[in-house]
Amino acid sequence: MAGSVCEQQQISGGFVQALLLVNAFFVGSVLMGFEMLGSRYLFPYFGGGIGTWAGLISTVLLALTLGYFAGGAVVDRHPSPRVIATCCGIAAAYLAVVPASADPLMMGIMNDIGDGPSGILLAAACLLLVPLSFLGTFSPVAVRLLLRSTAETGRIAGMVYGVSTIGNIFGTLFTTFYLIPTIGSREITYVYAAVLALCALSMLIVPRPRA
Amino acid sequence: MKLRSTTARWGAALLAIGTLLTSSARADDQRQLIESKESLYNNIYVYKEGDYYAMTFGYNRKIYTESIYNSKDDRDLPVTYTRYMTEALAYAKNVHSILEIGFGGGRTSWYLHRFLPGVSVTSVELDPEVEALAKKYFGIKDEPNFHLVNQDGRIFLMHSTDKYDIILIDAYRGPFVPFQLLTKEFYQIVKDHLSDGGVVAQNVEPTTMLFDSAVKTIQSVFPQTDFYVADGNVVTIAYDGAPKDQAALSTIAKQRQTELNLRYPLVDMLAQRRGLQANTIDPNAKVLTDDFAPVEALKAIENHNRKWPDPSASSSK
Numbered sequence: 001m002a003g004s005v006c007e008q009q010q011i012s013g014g015f016v017q018a019l020l021l022v023n024a025f026f027v028g029s030v031l032m033g034f035e036m037l038g039s040r041y042l043f044p045y046f047g048g049g050i051g052t053w054a055g056l057i058s059t060v061l062l063a064l065t066l067g068y069f070a071g072g073a074v075v076d077r078h079p080s081p082r083v084i085a086t087c088c089g090i091a092a093a094y095l096a097v098v099p100a101s102a103d104p105l106m107m108g109i110m111n112d113i114g115d116g117p118s119g120i121l122l123a124a125a126c127l128l129l130v131p132l133s134f135l136g137t138f139s140p141v142a143v144r145l146l147l148r149s150t151a152e153t154g155r156i157a158g159m160v161y162g163v164s165t166i167g168n169i170f171g172t173l174f175t176t177f178y179l180i181p182t183i184g185s186r187e188i189t190y191v192y193a194a195v196l197a198l199c200a201l202s203m204l205i206v207p208r209p210r211a
Numbered sequence: 212m213k214l215r216s217t218t219a220r221w222g223a224a225l226l227a228i229g230t231l232l233t234s235s236a237r238a239d240d241q242r243q244l245i246e247s248k249e250s251l252y253n254n255i256y257v258y259k260e261g262d263y264y265a266m267t268f269g270y271n272r273k274i275y276t277e278s279i280y281n282s283k284d285d286r287d288l289p290v291t292y293t294r295y296m297t298e299a300l301a302y303a304k305n306v307h308s309i310l311e312i313g314f315g316g317g318r319t320s321w322y323l324h325r326f327l328p329g330v331s332v333t334s335v336e337l338d339p340e341v342e343a344l345a346k347k348y349f350g351i352k353d354e355p356n357f358h359l360v361n362q363d364g365r366i367f368l369m370h371s372t373d374k375y376d377i378i379l380i381d382a383y384r385g386p387f388v389p390f391q392l393l394t395k396e397f398y399q400i401v402k403d404h405l406s407d408g409g410v411v412a413q414n415v416e417p418t419t420m421l422f423d424s425a426v427k428t429i430q431s432v433f434p435q436t437d438f439y440v441a442d443g444n445v446v447t448i449a450y451d452g453a454p455k456d457q458a459a460l461s462t463i464a465k466q467r468q469t470e471l472n473l474r475y476p477l478v479d480m481l482a483q484r485r486g487l488q489a490n491t492i493d494p495n496a497k498v499l500t501d502d503f504a505p506v507e508a509l510k511a512i513e514n515h516n517r518k519w520p521d522p523s524a525s526s527s528k
Contacts, residue, residue, distance in 0.1 A: 040390075040501075040502075040504075043389070043390065043391045044365060044391040044394070044396065044397075044501050045366070045369075046363075046366070047337065047363035047365070047366060047389075047391075048363075048389045048390075048391060049251060049252055049337070049363075050251055050252070051251070103501075110366070110369065111370075115363070115366050177508075180505055180508075181505035181507075181508035181509075182505075183503070184500070184502035184503035185501075185502050185503070186502050187502075
């Protein structure tokens with residue numbers, strides 16, 4: 001009996017681990033994919049120069065900064081996959097409203113604030129800051145959930161960041177060289193929202209690991 | 212063994228590329244680099260060869276020449292397509308104001324300014340360094356009726372309430388194609404800034420699939436499009452309303468020629484006017500929009516076998 005309980009936990013542990021890493025990949029893909037896509041939303045209003053890219057990149061990094069701090073703090077209090085489910089769910093919902101609202105918003109910012117650095121930063125923030133901050137929580141949360149002893153901290157943290165960065169690379173290249181030449185930017189945004197919704201769902205079915 | 216042969220193949224390929232590069236550089240050796248500038252948007256090089264100045268972006272001076280200026284004659288347009296851009300004068304109902312998007316060395320707009328000093332010419336250039344170099348080497352001066360605006364072309368139009376009789380679009384920069392200047396939404400904004408009877412002339416590079424999509428996009432906003440095949444480039448003239456026949460265009464061309472005494476007569480260039488043949492544009496080409504505009508991918512698909520009807524055939528239409 002004892003043996004089978006142990007086995008059960010082993011299997012479920014391996015399954016959770018695999019699922020978290022799969023999520024790390026997809027969350028990483030959407031994160032960088034949406035940064036590339038952000039350029040398609042911003043260029044018509046703010047031009048395609050290095051200034052627009054600087055606004056996009058710094059906004060993404062700010063979102064990651066917020067996500068890392070907040071994710072780390074929250075998961076220590078609530079060490080549950082529900083944290084990931086909630087964050088991915090909010091990001092998915094946000095992305096789902098972007099296609100219909102982006103153009104009037106960009107137009108308004110361009111007209112009221114202008115197309116200089118402050119306009120670019122505000123527009124990039126409206127587009128990216130909320131969803132990517134929530135996605136930014138993923139890595140510290142996943143590290144905490146996967147960790148079973150301090151002896152494996154380095155390996156677990158390295159694995160989460162490694163897989164998520166592979167996702168970043170995939171998202172950047174796949175979005176730029178496949179999705180943008182194949183379907184429109186708005187449709188791609190809906191695809192991302194759907195991927196994140198699936199990530200959120202997958203984290204709801206996962207059993208809560210032992211604290 | 213496999214590794215060795217792969218290495219050898221790469222070595223041979225690199226050697227071939229190296230030979231190609233040095234030989235093309237040697238062919239251009241008489242051009243002397245007189246200034247280079249790294250701006251926010253470009254790496255700009257100004258070369259001098261005899262009396263001629265050339266502005267190029269990037270190192271590949273053979274491919275990415277933006278502008279050529281004859282310092283002894285500021286009414287000379289050494290680059291053929293820029294002459295055909297002025298053919299818009301034969302189409303416009305009135306000529307009171309001209310807008311150019313993409314100034315570069317400023318050849319086309321300065322030529323128009325010199326021959327039409329009473330007409331307001333505005334040129335919008337994104338890169339302030341390009342503007343500065345044009346003023347330094349390409350004979351551009353501050354003069355009444357000649358306005359230079361340092362802004363993104365689309366943003367300029369979105370903020371402007373002015374209307375123009377002629378809008379010239381030449382904002383391709385070397386290898387860079389800003390997608391937001393090639394979409395249906397952009398051409399709609401351009402159309403909204405045309406006065407009654409106004410026309411748009413655009414330089415389009417015809418060797419890739421991007422040409423097909425660009426033409427379809429222009430045609431999605433403008434019912435009429437004429438084409439002028441100009442030495443490797445194609446100038447597209449687009450306008451609203453009914454098609455203009457050759458005789459009507461010829462009449463205006465002759466009349467404006469008498470008034471303006473242009474260096475490159477509109478009537479002569481009119482002989483190069485072409486329409487489209489069924490197989491000129493790829494049937495699979497899609498209209499570009501702000502949502503879907505894969506300009507880089509389209510530019511990578513070469514399409515050299517373009518069929519243009521005989522100039523004489525379209526002139527009878």
